[in-house]
Amino acid sequence: MMRRKLHVLLLPLACAVAGLPVRAASGVAAPALVAAQSEISFVSHQMGVPIDGRFRKFDAQVQFDPKAPQKAHFVIDVDVTSVSLPTSDAMEEVVKPAWFNSKNFPAAQFVSSAVRPTDKGHYEISGQLTIKGQSQDVVVPVTLTQSGGVTTASGEMVLHRLAFAIGDGEWKDTSVVADNVEVKFHLALTGIAPL
Amino acid sequence: MLADGQTPGGTATEPVKRYTDVAIALHWLLALSLLAAFCVGLYMADLKLSPTRIRLFNWHKWAGISILVLSAVRLGWRLTHRPPEEPAYLPAWQKRLAGAVHQVLYLLFFLVPIAGWAHSSAAGFPVVWFGIIHLPDLVGPDKQLAETLTDVHAALAYTMAGLVALHVAGALQHRFILKDNIVQRMLPGSRPQGSGEGRP
Numbered sequence: 001m002m003r004r005k006l007h008v009l010l011l012p013l014a015c016a017v018a019g020l021p022v023r024a025a026s027g028v029a030a031p032a033l034v035a036a037q038s039e040i041s042f043v044s045h046q047m048g049v050p051i052d053g054r055f056r057k058f059d060a061q062v063q064f065d066p067k068a069p070q071k072a073h074f075v076i077d078v079d080v081t082s083v084s085l086p087t088s089d090a091m092e093e094v095v096k097p098a099w100f101n102s103k104n105f106p107a108a109q110f111v112s113s114a115v116r117p118t119d120k121g122h123y124e125i126s127g128q129l130t131i132k133g134q135s136q137d138v139v140v141p142v143t144l145t146q147s148g149g150v151t152t153a154s155g156e157m158v159l160h161r162l163a164f165a166i167g168d169g170e171w172k173d174t175s176v177v178a179d180n181v182e183v184k185f186h187l188a189l190t191g192i193a194p195l
Numbered sequence: 196m197l198a199d200g201q202t203p204g205g206t207a208t209e210p211v212k213r214y215t216d217v218a219i220a221l222h223w224l225l226a227l228s229l230l231a232a233f234c235v236g237l238y239m240a241d242l243k244l245s246p247t248r249i250r251l252f253n254w255h256k257w258a259g260i261s262i263l264v265l266s267a268v269r270l271g272w273r274l275t276h277r278p279p280e281e282p283a284y285l286p287a288w289q290k291r292l293a294g295a296v297h298q299v300l301y302l303l304f305f306l307v308p309i310a311g312w313a314h315s316s317a318a319g320f321p322v323v324w325f326g327i328i329h330l331p332d333l334v335g336p337d338k339q340l341a342e343t344l345t346d347v348h349a350a351l352a353y354t355m356a357g358l359v360a361l362h363v364a365g366a367l368q369h370r371f372i373l374k375d376n377i378v379q380r381m382l383p384g385s386r387p388q389g390s391g392e393g394r395p
Contacts, residue, residue, distance in 0.1 A: 046249050047249060047253040047323070048253075048325075048326030048327060048329075049320055049321060049323045049326075050321065051320075052319075086318075086336075087318075087319070089244045090244065093244050170246050173246055176249050177246075
């Protein structure tokens with residue numbers, strides 16, 4: 001029992017120690033998400049009324065060298081069950097099969113396929129977005145800014161909820177809930193070399 | 196030009212002095228709007244979340260804001276166009292009661308929609324009139340306040356319904372029991388009949 005506990009305690013330490021030489025060799029720590037300073041939010045529209053929502057849990061795996069942005073790779077994982085909406089009845093509704101079907105599809109993912117610099121600090125990231133088991137090719141404009149060792153990737157895009165079968169059945173009526181959903185993200189990353 | 200609710204051609208012995216056409220139109224338009232908004236409000240309150248609930252809530256809010264705007268127009272019209280005098284044969288207490296009911300109703304035409312609007316703001320749902328015009332929030336998001344305001348909105352609406360019932364009862368009494376011309380002053384399309392009969 002004691003040994004097992006010790007083992008659990010030592011495991012992260014061992015991993016950290018093992019990781020150190022690798023990072024030291026490459027000279028750059030692997031970029032990591034600072035969750036507390038990051039946000040993924042969205043606005044849907046009910047008969048013209050904006051409804052704010054956000055995801056509380058998500059993670060990012062990033063490979064990004066400012067000198068070779070074309071080689072960059074982004075994977076964003078979103079815990080769909082962490083969705084937050086303004087009212088309790090909306091929270092109960094959104095996990096149902098007609099909406100996110102969170103029980104069967106608890107994760108959404110974006111995987112980049114190409115990164116194209118458009119201007120200084122501005123990039124167009126193409127990739128595949130998968131929500132509720134439905135994949136769509138998307139192009140996301142991203143702006144990178146740096147301050148105090150933290151690189152912030154931010155941007156916004158319009159998603160069409162029906163392309164992902166979000167709001168199925170009686171909820172398909174876009175005169176009640178609009179097809180367009182504006183997604184905004186703000187990802188704080190450490191370990192990215194100066195732009 | 197019509198003045199003081201006087202209709203043209205009132206040469207008969209006892210012409211009915213009607214409200215102006217604008218006042219009559221606003222009265223009945225608002226009567227229908229208030230009735231519709233009240234019934235929808237009663238029906239929608241306990242619905243489970245569904246497209247129907249969202250539609251009804253938004254229609255109710257659009258109706259409420261429309262009522263607010265029309266009531267402002269109506270109050271402006273009322274203040275600049277003197278309504279026909281109450282007949283002299285009415286007892287003073289009846290005139291006072293009718294006047295008081297009218298005044299409180301006017302107050303509620305504003306308070307009920309404003310309380311509903313404030314509730315919507317507090318609940319975190321801005322009102323977008325007809326799905327197009329974004330109205331400012333009257334208060335910030337506050338769940339506790341939203342619950343209080345929904346009670347206030349409902350209490351005021353029930354008060355208004357009670358006063359409307361009293362108003363309608365008075366109108367029916369004049370029309371069918373006293374058989375005088377008071378109600379005719381507000382009926383659409385009723386040309387002056389000049390019948391002063393049926394007066395007590």
